Amino acid sequence: MKTSRRHFLLLSAGVGSSLVLSQAAFSATVNRLGETDPKAQAVGYVEDASKVDKAKFPGFAAGQTCASCSLFQGAATDAYGGCTLFGDKQVAARGWCSSYSTM
Template identity: 80%
Template sequence: MKTSRRHFLLLGVSAGSAFVLTRAAFADTANTLSESDPKAQAVGYKEDASKVDKAKFPGYAAGQSCANCSLFQGKASDAYGGCTLFGDKQVAARGWCSSYSNM
């Protein structure tokens, strides 16, 4: 099969797009806050609010999550977003920490 210049360019664009999308996805996951991070541990951050130790954090109430916290810098529909507490790290929208505020 003879490869045309157009076919070659389309293959190059497709491969380049896949590379860029893969790098962007990797960058997003590399920039997420881990529960083992010392700053996260200091405020009891959990990626899933349903796993919060209610005995250790009596201020937690059902329905509280990063997505509806005033410190969350993403949209409520985002899976991850920024938080003013953690600088450039992304927190899970379904997460929670003891600094939760809805003001």
């Protein structure tokens, strides 16, 4: 079977864009902050605010999540986003830590 130049270019563009998208997804996964990270443990970070130990963190209030924190750098609709506390690590939008603050 003979492949035309047009078919080759279309196939190459499709494969190239797939690689870029998969790399972006991989990078986002790799840079997520884990609850076992020493920096996360220092501020009591949890990926799900409903699991905050209220006895240990009495300052926690219902409705506080990373997405509503002034330190969160993602959009309100993002599942994960940057946080000024953790550099290039991404935090869960539904997460929480003791450094929660509002503007």
